[in-house]
Amino acid sequence: MGTNNLSSSFKIVEDGSITTPLGFRAGGLHCGLKKTTRYDLGAIICEVPAVSAGVYTTNVFQAAPLKVTRESLASEGKLRAVLVNSGNANACTGEQGEADAYEMRARFAEAVDVKAEHVAVASTGVIGETLKMDNVRNGIDLLPGQLLDGMEGADGFCQAILTTDLVQKMVCVELEIDGQRVHIAGAAKGSGMIHPNMATMLGFVTTDAKIGGEALQGLLRKATDLSFNMITVDGDTSTNDMLIAMASGLAANQELSEEHADWAAFAAALSYVCEVLAKAIARDGEGATKLVEVQVRGAVSDESAQAIAKTVIGSSLVKSAIFGTDANWGRIIAAVGRAGQPVNPNTVDIRLGDIVTLEASRPTGFDEEAALEYLKGDTVVIHVDLHMAEGAATAWGCDLTYDYVRINAAYRT
Known part of the structure; x- marks a missing residue:
């Protein structure tokens, strides 16, 4: 064996x-x-x-x-x-x-x-x-x-x-x-x-x-x-x-x-x-083309990190942006901010893979072409660091595609 x-x-x-x-x-x-x-x-x-x-x-x-x-x-x-x-x-x-x-x-x-x-x-x-x-x-x-x-x-x-x-x-x-x-x-x-x-x-x-x-x-x-x-x-x-x-x-x-x-x-x-x-x-999500992983670090607790990671991975806007290979970090920060958890609006870092798109809650002027190439891959990892404490969590999901609507529009027929 x-x-x-x-x-x-x-x-x-x-x-x-x-x-x-x-x-x-x-x-x-x-x-x-x-x-x-x-x-x-x-x-x-x-x-x-x-x-x-x-x-x-x-x-x-x-x-x-x-x-x-x-x-x-x-x-x-x-x-x-x-x-x-x-x-x-x-x-x-x-x-x-x-x-x-x-x-x-x-x-x-x-x-x-x-x-x-x-x-x-x-x-x-x-x-x-x-x-x-x-x-x-x-x-x-x-x-x-x-x-x-x-x-x-x-x-x-x-x-x-x-x-x-x-x-x-x-x-x-x-x-x-x-x-x-x-x-x-x-x-x-x-x-x-x-x-x-x-x-x-x-x-x-x-x-x-x-x-x-x-x-x-x-x-x-x-x-x-x-x-x-x-x-x-x-x-x-x-x-x-x-x-x-x-x-x-x-x-x-x-x-x-x-x-x-x-x-x-x-x-x-x-x-x-x-x-x-x-x-x-998650990888086999209906119509999905990518596995998406969200890693949250630096939260006030693991439970807080879990709530934030779930909010980001569940955002239709984040999922749609990833499907369209659009490095729109604004969708991510907005999801972090509406998760109902403690967040310091001045200390958040966001990375797409190794590409830093936001540092201390400020845009970095990252290479858009490099980000587009990264988002073309079949696995996308979003890193969010809140720089507040030691809480951490990881969530998984997928992109939101045209095929998801097609599959579910005809699920019974």
């Missing part, structure tokens, strides 16, 4: 996937929820009850599958399987949608011979349309035969969860805990309706580490706040967002806790997996 050195604590597994951690299989198929023949039903299954944790959308209108999944996790804090459909969000579908989500859980539990309370359900797609349950039932009955080890199973699952995504999003890392080889892997979908406090994204993390439920929940929440909650594509928070982590415990390490010598290494590896997936969602 190929690996690349990343840090002293963990490595990227180049050919790894969500099925690399011990105990996991996955797969997908087409059951007829999408108009095309693309896969639209998938699952991850663990051979043992996996300690599990979840993070969900903050939208008031939460889709039926979230209620079902919360209930499953509240039962024992363990899961054996996650069933996911794309092409239909099963959101704002009333009592029928709720009944359908419960039926999906029960039918898949029976198909793979596990307790219903050990199954989570997730959906993504169009809001307000009931599921074609005959198609879903047929798909669930066939799905166990598609659950495979290795990349083939993981690839099928990743195909099944996509909507407007152009690429699959998957990452796997390896580290050593108590002398045992441990893996953490993740897969996600998301391209539009993406905004901090979750988004139209589904994320799934698998690990073979042994860890308690409260510890895993705490780490997942912290990793989410620094990754998935720091991305935006269009400022819209979805009804269906869900991030589920499952730990099989089959790696035979001593149970992880804050007192464990390798706790920090495991936390760093989990955070890295979440950050890679979050950045992949």
Whole structure:
């Protein structure tokens, strides 16, 4: 299995996937929820009850599958399987949608011979349309035969969860805990309706580490706040967002806790997996041509830096300027100023990559041609230094293009 050195604590597994951690299989198929023949039903299954944790959308209108999944996790804090459909969000579908989500859980539990309370359900797609349950039932009955080890199973699952995504999003890392080889892997979908406090994204993390439920929940929440909650594509928070982590415990390490010598290494590896997936969602934003990163330093606190970074990355004017390769730092400083955070209007520096456009809140007379060439690249980094204190944060997003409007103007048709 190929690996690349990343840090002293963990490595990227180049050919790894969500099925690399011990105990996991996955797969997908087409059951007829999408108009095309693309896969639209998938699952991850663990051979043992996996300690599990979840993070969900903050939208008031939460889709039926979230209620079902919360209930499953509240039962024992363990899961054996996650069933996911794309092409239909099963959101704002009333009592029928709720009944359908419960039926999906029960039918898949029976198909793979596990307790219903050990199954989570997730959906993504169009809001307000009931599921074609005959198609879903047929798909669930066939799905166990598609659950495979290795990349083939993981690839099928990743195909099944996509909507407007152009690429699959998957990452796997390896580290050593108590002398045992441990893996953490993740897969996600998301391209539009993406905004901090979750988004139209589904994320799934698998690990073979042994860890308690409260510890895993705490780490997942912290990793989410620094990754998935720091991305935006269009400022819209979805009804269906869900991030589920499952730990099989089959790696035979001593149970992880804050007192464990390798706790920090495991936390760093989990955070890295979440950050890679979050950045992949931002880069794959609907119609996007560039990944945009905003680094804020010198704020009065990390929380203040986060608020400023989110405001800049979410600005339609900043995003449009970057799409047009216009080094309009005025859009950036205006976003900084309206973030509702303490800012000294006389001490702000702004850079586009290495090009200083503003120093001590005054224009520098930078090379416009050099800035234009920089903005033509597929990754743009905006640096904002407030020179006030030590608070820092990073947010990710993308440019706003003509294609974003085209894609969303015809989303249902």
